[in-house]
Amino acid sequence: MQVRTLTGGLAAALAVTFSLMGGQAAVAAPPADADRALAARVVTYDASGSAEFRSAVDRGAAIWNESVDAVELRPAATGQRANIRVLADNGWPRAITTSLGNGTVYIGRQAVTEGHNTIRISSHELGHILGLPDRKPGPCSSLMSGSSAGTSCTNAYPNATEKAEVERYFGGAFAATAPAVPLNTVIVD
Secondary structure: OHHHHHHHHHHHHHHHHHHHOOOOOOOOOOOOHHHHHHOOEEEEEEEEEOHHHHHHHHHHHHHHHHHOOOEEEEEOOOOOOOOEEEEEEOOOOEEEEEEOOEEEEEEEHHHHHOOOOHHHHHHHHHHHHOOOOOOOOOOOOOHHHHHHHOOOOOOOOOOHHHHHHHHHHHOOOOOOOOOOOOOOEEEEO
């Protein structure tokens, strides 16, 4: 904020100086806070350990990108440390959050073997990293209802309430409201 004030003060001083000297000055205003709030926060993920679920993880991330504006999930560049690590294992799907937008997701084969949709699992677990809790039992229209919606449910999209929560957690000055998922929490779906 002080840098902005100094920049604004310097620009005003230059404008006055130029006008006193008979010249004209055109000063570009710094971007408004509202414009900065519209920029998405980038959260990177590393799905190299997700084995056969790699395409489901990428699709789950793409679904979040289609659904919200305040955060964007991107694959981490080679050598870049990712915010989210995605792994496959033989257990039940789960997420371990370390802070908002950071943690580890496990795409557990047990749920897949039972017939649950891999893209819904991926999108759901990423939802936990984005601050959302489980909402069980719940209907198929609620992504965060997870496995309680049954194996026939393939909806991988967050509903309006879930979208609004993520927008609120990542929008503006970040976390005007604390996420519903306590940090350093293991969420077993």
